[in-house]
Amino acid sequence: MSTIESGAMHRVMTRCGRFTTRRPWPVIAAWLLLTVTVAALVLAFGRPVDEDATLPGSTGQHGRDVLEAHFAGAGNATGQVILRSAGARLDDPAVAAGIARSADRIRAVEHVDSVGPPVLGTDGRTGYLDVALDVGPQELTRATTVDVMDAAATPGLETLPGGALTRARNSTGHSELIGVTVALAVLVVAFGGLVAAALPLVTAAIVLVAGIGAIGLAGHLTGIPSVATTLGTMIGLGVGIDYALFLITRYRALLARGRDVRDAITETVASSGSAIVFAGGTVVVALCGLGVAGIPILATLGWTAGLVVVVAVASATTLLPALLTLLGTRVDALPVRRARAGRESGWGRLAGRVIRRPWRYALTSGLLLLALAAPAAAMTLGQTDAGDKPVSSAERAGYDAMAAAFGPGINGPLTVVAELSPAATGPGDPRLAALAGAVAGVPGVARANPPRLAPDGQVASVRVIPDTAPSDPATLDTAGRLAALDVAGVSVSVTGQTAIRGELAGRVADRMPLVIVVVVLLSGLLVLVAFRAPVVAAKAALMNLLSVAAAYGALTAVFQWGWGAALIGLDGPVPIEAYVPMMLFALLFGLSMDYEVFLLTAVREHWDRTGDNRRAVRDGLAETGVVITSAALIMVCVFASFVLGDEPVIKMMGLGLAVAIAVDATVIRGLLVPAVMTLLGDVNWWTPRRRAAAVMPERAA
Incomplete structure (x- = not known):
């Protein structure tokens, strides 16, 4: 039996x-x-909930851990408030004043650490505000994202969520x-x-x-x-x-x-x-x-x-x-x-x-x-990424708006993490200039920010915008080429959600x-x-x-x-x-x-x-x-x-x-x-x- x-x-x-x-x-x-x-x-x-992918033992996870160890708040959530105008340019004085008032309201929202200056796209009618929060992705609640987007509402502008602010519950x-x-x-x-x-x-x-x-x-x-x-x-x-x-x-x-x-x-x-x-x-x-x-x-x-x-x-x-x-x-x-x-x-x-x-x-x-x-x-x-969601969703609308104004890679930035040995003496360290030049010359890189040096001088980070979308296999090829960079006195790794998920x-x-x-x-x-x-x-x-x-x-x-x-x-x-x-x-x-x-x-x-x-x-x-x-x-x-x-x-x-x-x-x-x-x-x-x-x-x- x-x-x-x-x-x-x-x-x-x-x-x-x-x-x-x-x-x-x-x-x-x-x-x-x-x-x-x-x-x-x-x-x-x-x-x-926590949507961030982790992968112990991977190069991307190592880079993330290094950032969190040397940059205060590196593990906190960051989102974008996307601004879109059907009429006047965003740098029009009246429109800019309205955006500034919105930014002040966003700063007053609980758990908002800072709000960056407006970043304008090539058409002048699409832009975004970086919103840094003082909580990690796991602690970011739906109520906070709603409060941020409500505070961002600006007459005459369409506001859409981006980054961590798109993480609405299913x-x-x-x-x-x-x-x-x-x-x-x-x-x-x-x-x-x-x-x-x-x-x-x-x-x-x-x-x-x-x-x-x-x-x-x-x-x-x-x-x-x-x-x-x-x-x-x-x-x-x-x-x-x-x-x-x-x-x-x-x-x-x-x-x-x-x-x-x-x-x-x-x-x-x-x-x-x-x-x-x-x-x-x-x-x-x-x-x-x-x-x-x-x-x-x-x-x-x-x-x-x-x-x-x-x-x-x-x-x-x-x-x-x-x-x-x-x-x-x-x-x-x-x-x-x-x-x-x-x-x-x-x-x-x-x-x-x-x-x-x-x-x-x-x-x-x-x-x-x-x-x-x-x-x-x-x-x-x-x-997958937000570009695969239905066109009627706010996440997809924000994704498409950012891609149209700043290129497809804006939705999946990569972060180059450079460990410096010995520590840099300051922002003028020649290794930082060499790193910036090497990153900019990598095929598949649309643009890169100047290197940001940690207070202890041991680590620098470079935010890289690829010229392909996050879900495009070519983006992972770009990440691989960045990780293979050979700069004297610098150990390079590449991190970010796109790199880790790859x-x-x-x-x-x-x-x-x-x-x-x-x-x-x-x-x-x-x-x-x-x-x-x-x-x-x-x-x-x-x-x-x-x-x-x-x-x-x-x-x-x-x-x-x-x-x-x-x-x-x-x-x-x-x-x-x-x-x-x-x-x-x-x-x-x-x-x-x-x-x-x-x-x-x-x-x-x-x-x-x-x-x-x-x-x-x-x-x-x-x-x-x-x-x-x-x-x-x-x-x-x-x-x-x-x-x-x-x-x-x-x-x-x-x-x-x-x-x-x-x-x-x-x-x-x-x-x-x-x-x-x-x-x-x-x-x-x-x-x-x-x-x-x-x-x-x-x-x-």
Whole structure:
């Protein structure tokens, strides 16, 4: 028997089920107390985010660390207020006076350290004010950026945010609403009643408040990018609803067999709850595998998403059983239609066709998956910027205005950091002049500021404006040429977000094979522990790789090639953010394993009872087909709804997850897995310790 059906996990979950049925009110009260506490803390202290990329061990990070050590306030946030006039020039006396008054108002805003003089573009009608703040990017709140932009308002001028002031929080409220609405509709169809359909949404709401709130509070302790909360919301909604769906389906099936309410709940938690723990564990283990990449943003996204999954598993195995205990048979109240049992669906007929012609379905589905994955062979990694956002957004308007007036490189400046040995005697040190001349002569440099010397004379910095956009690969080539400068007595490094993110792309490419191996091995071992079948574990890993490859193919075709980009709110092709494929790999490998665990659990139960592999595959698919399809449809709709957001990275995450889950629940779980398991026969369940002639006790009956 599998570990899910027996063993320590089954015993632990049995005790968990009994506890929740005996003390439902304390369990519910504990969850409510936790949720209210987290929500209150978030309201009181906020959810700071930090969008700055860090990359320990990189040249760019070294340069940033040197700047922060030698220049006071170098680590603080800096933004721009972009000014645009449709009429008079900005240097017109009346207009200039209005800008000066705006600058005075900005200086009075809390956390504003200084405001630079107006910098005018070539047309004289576009300019900007540098706004230096006394807080780092992590401490910069939305309220401060709003106050700065409100203070900058000048009659007759259009004001737009730039730099750190563009870091508005991603609003995903409409996506969440769409996802929840579709989920409710699917749940009503799946369960045939409003009460049963509402329960997964209730538990998912608890998961979001507790899980996402905890991520927000963690922003006070460490850097948390805004994409972490958005990704957590996507995952929380998806797995929170899905796990509840699996449990409620099992519980209602046991009630239909005449089981007592408490016994049905206990057995549900022991069996389906164990499967959920293993399924959630595969997601968390896969996300933990990101830690070997040595990339902080990936590690952060991994543990934050993993935290939400842990909360979802805990909610499904404790809170939901407590609610079911109170509802009892009323879980079927408020019916809207007669629900059909899974065996009456078309999945049984499909399974029958697959096991009769396994070679045909295996080859056909395999070729289809390879075709979907083919574009991934041309995938290249890059970095997005504000120029990739919708034209209607303020960030895009500011980006375009700056590029038109000052050149595309203004939106992604580079900083050359020069460590001087021995220390410079003053601004007239000849090495500074040599450095300025060398920087200005580098191909790809549009202009460079004079070197700025640190008070201790040990470090100088040069702000460089390249002649290409931040997302243009040529900008990274320019950064490489700057880093290779050879000036006597000077050690040069290049930093800035553009430079660091460029190095991040290179590290992702280097570490991707290691992450793949670690994630596949860890997830495969967990499946091996669950089912004690090496062949099944290896097959599960291979199937999941195919679903990930299909997602990569979709990413490449839509974002890199621009196929259908207009349909998801993009103007055309955009670079695939460097860390997205690696993050998607871990997430998709874990989420795909969810469906594999639920399908294999059912197949293994039938195998243990009958010893007939073909029948076990057919009955397992027939039994789980409807619930897996419903769960996948909910998850696909939740993920796809986030494609409607403005942030290109969120669009990539949403599309990649939606495509992979859709392919996984249909082509892979519905066709390829049963076909391959049919072809493998009894080899599926072989273990080194199992004798071929052994007969399980259940079969003797």
